[in-house]
Amino acid sequence: MEPVDACVRGAGAVGCTLALALSRHGLRVALQGDRELGHAARPLDVRAYALNAGSVSLLRELKVWDALPGDARTAVYDMHIEGDAAGGTLDFSAWSQGVDALAWIVDAAELELALTSALSFAPHVRQVASAAEVPATLLALAEGKDSATRERLGVAMPVQRYGQRAVAARLVSDIAHAGVARQWFRSPDVLALLPFDRPEVDRSYALVWSLPDERADALMAMDDAAFEQALGDATALGAGTLRLAGPRASWPLLLARAEQVCGPGWVLLGDAAHVVHPLAGQGLNLGLADVRALVDVLVARESWRALGDEKLLHRYARQRAGPTRAMGQLTDGLLQLFASETPLVRELRNRGLSLVNALPGLKRLLASQALES
Numbered sequence: 246m247e248p249v250d251a252c253v254r255g256a257g258a259v260g261c262t263l264a265l266a267l268s269r270h271g272l273r274v275a276l277q278g279d280r281e282l283g284h285a286a287r288p289l290d291v292r293a294y295a296l297n298a299g300s301v302s303l304l305r306e307l308k309v310w311d312a313l314p315g316d317a318r319t320a321v322y323d324m325h326i327e328g329d330a331a332g333g334t335l336d337f338s339a340w341s342q343g344v345d346a347l348a349w350i351v352d353a354a355e356l357e358l359a360l361t362s363a364l365s366f367a368p369h370v371r372q373v374a375s376a377a378e379v380p381a382t383l384l385a386l387a388e389g390k391d392s393a394t395r396e397r398l399g400v401a402m403p404v405q406r407y408g409q410r411a412v413a414a415r416l417v418s419d420i421a422h423a424g425v426a427r428q429w430f431r432s433p434d435v436l437a438l439l440p441f442d443r444p445e446v447d448r449s450y451a452l453v454w455s456l457p458d459e460r461a462d463a464l465m466a467m468d469d470a471a472f473e474q475a476l477g478d479a480t481a482l483g484a485g486t487l488r489l490a491g492p493r494a495s496w497p498l499l500l501a502r503a504e505q506v507c508g509p510g511w512v513l514l515g516d517a518a519h520v521v522h523p524l525a526g527q528g529l530n531l532g533l534a535d536v537r538a539l540v541d542v543l544v545a546r547e548s549w550r551a552l553g554d555e556k557l558l559h560r561y562a563r564q565r566a567g568p569t570r571a572m573g574q575l576t577d578g579l580l581q582l583f584a585s586e587t588p589l590v591r592e593l594r595n596r597g598l599s600l601v602n603a604l605p606g607l608k609r610l611l612a613s614q615a616l617e618s
């Protein structure tokens with residue numbers, strides 16, 4: 246096979262975005278997937294991702310964002326968080342942050358389709374089977390959390406399992422969402438409703454409900470009516486009466502970070518490098534920020550440096566170490582704080598929410614961190 250500049254292994258959202266971004270800079274790219282792009286060999290992804298401004302701007306530059314159907318991307322204007330005691334609430338708004346939207350909720354399956362379609366027009370990208378041997382100056386691994394190549398390279402990725410699963414589904418409410426994302430921290434579970442426009446414009450939500458394994462299994466096993474009843478109880482009908490609009494799916498939750506993200510001729514990105522709890526909706530945002538950082542470093546390299554030069558790749562690793570560690574600590578810290586049943590901790594965390602709510606400066610700082618990742 247003809248040699249390429251970069252071989253991207255793994256054609257999830259991060260790998261596809263990286264291949265597109267590299268091709269845009271005239272680099273010859275081989276994209277290795279474990280199935281043919283655009284021919285989903287797995288059930289449709291029911292998730293919707295909350296994407297921040299940094300991710301949206303990258304996808305826009307790559308002509309992916311504007312190719313998404315209008316009802317597959319919904320702006321979030323406000324966010325309402327409820328603790329597990331009366332008065333423990335926290336509100337953010339795009340208006341007080343001085344931004345157009347706090348985040349955008351994007352259909353996972355449509356994002357995959359838009360990336361696939363953009364790749365079919367990318368001049369320098371060749372799609373190849375995963376088993377193919379591709380001579381490349383740089384091997385970029387975006388194989389997801391169970392990356393086999395990372396393991397073959399001997400890179401350790403210690404995993405902390407939360408003993409929780411995230412249950413995801415699409416819902417329709419009897420009242421309009423008004424662009425408000427809602428989240429309930431209900432020791433020990435965390436329930437998020439992300440405003441969405443599919444299947445019904447203005448009245449749909451994407452649900453991400455993280456719960457201890459046993460409870461998640463029970464929810465998955467319930468019939469639709471019992472599940473909807475459980476949802477109504479958990480949200481106290483705060484978002485109206487919610488009905489299921491499709492199947493449910495669930496994912497095991499963990500925290501993990503590779504001990505090394507680059508070496509001579511190879512680099513890790515996305516979930517292959519770090520996995521965080523989805524309570525802050527930041528996993529893919531981190532992966533897309535990896536793409537941005539890696540491409541910037543590669544494009545700015547000295548003319549005599551090869552793409553796989555380890556010193557060059559360390560520049561990328563250094564840039565990404567801080568944000569990925571911080572996001573892991575933040576999501577883990579929040580989860581531990583809200584998992585505790587101790588009355589004093591419970592009192593403090595709910596007061597903490599109200600305190601942050603009363604301090605506009607601190608609130609702006611927290612929100613701006615999440616907006617940019």
Ligand SMILES: Cc1cc2nc3c(=O)[nH]c(=O)nc-3n(C[C@H](O)[C@H](O)[C@H](O)COP(=O)(O)OP(=O)(O)OC[C@H]3O[C@@H](n4cnc5c(N)ncnc54)[C@H](O)[C@@H]3O)c2cc1C
Nearest residue numbers: 255257258259279294295375389515516526527528529530
């Ligand atoms: C319930 C839930 C909700 C979430 N919500 C959000 C959210 O709101 N916002 C957000 O930013 N993030 C969210 N995330 C996180 C987000 O889903 C992940 O961070 C993101 O999908 C990781 O993308 P990736 O491309 O790195 O990995 P993956 O999506 O895992 O893709 C890796 C791809 O590589 C393929 N592959 C593996 N091995 C090989 C091989 N050897 N050769 C070729 N191909 C291979 C795999 O089949 C797969 O297609 C959520 C996660 C969960 C579980």
